[in-house]
Amino acid sequence: MGQRFEELDWQRTPLGELALRRRWYPVVGQHVYEIKLNDEFLMSSLFTLAEVELANLALAEVAGRRPLDVAVGGLGLGCTAQAVLQSPDVRSLIVVDALDAVIEWHERGLLPGGVFADPRCRPVHGDFFAMIQSSTGVDPSAPGRRFHAIIVDIDHSPRHLLHPGHAGFYQPAGLRKIRDRLHPGGVFALWSNDRPDDAFIAALTESFTEVRAEVVTFDNPLQGGESANTVYLARTLDSAQ
Secondary structure: OOOOEEEEEEEEEOOEEEEEEEEEEOOOOEEEEEEEEOOEEEEEOOOOHHHHHHHHHHHHHOOOOOOEEEEEEOOOOOHHHHHHHOOOOEEEEEEEEOOHHHHHHHHHOOOOOOHHHOOOEEEEEOOHHHHHHOOOOOOOOOOOOOEEEEEEOOOOOOOOOOOHHHHHHHOHHHHHHHHOOEEEEEEEEEEEOOOOOHHHHHHHHOOOOEEEEEEEEEEEOOOOEEEEEEEEEEEOOOOOO
16 A cells, blocks of 8 residues: 555646655545645546546547647646547647646656657647737647647636636637637647537637537545536537538
């Protein structure tokens, strides 16, 4: 079993104090990895089903289009990126994260999964929200590059933000920027900790052709019941239509 609690790393970042911890949970009989920013839990490996479904649902929207180029905003524990790489249709994946410490944890092997061991996957250190608004886009090595899927898991929800500067991304003008980074028929997928938000769905429909929200439920052994997250899916118009 090893230690019941271990802080694997702690760093001060522009967003605050960031910690990576590993904890033994007797209720599930396993070690759980946690990322904490200041007093907030960003991610726990105890609850990753929705992060995996975020990737699976996005790729299902572009099934049959191969090879696929994918961008993920937000690395975290790497669950979404790992799920993307499970698809043999994926040719390339870039993962953008504003916290170089998180990228370093994966490169040092402090987190399981070995996401960057896959030659299709490349980390990009940067502010995803600022990059998507820029003329260069989210891949500094290929300015203006487009993707078949852009998948985002950074803020807690469109209303519960890690930084107030992210707010513009969730408005129609910000969403048009991400639409413009997609190939025709491409998909934008967003994870949210909250239930579906009608106002955000309305904002998506101003820029995308097909929009829906999928509620993903999963067991919560700590509370003895079910919890739920939301995955928003928004597709651009297919040029063949």
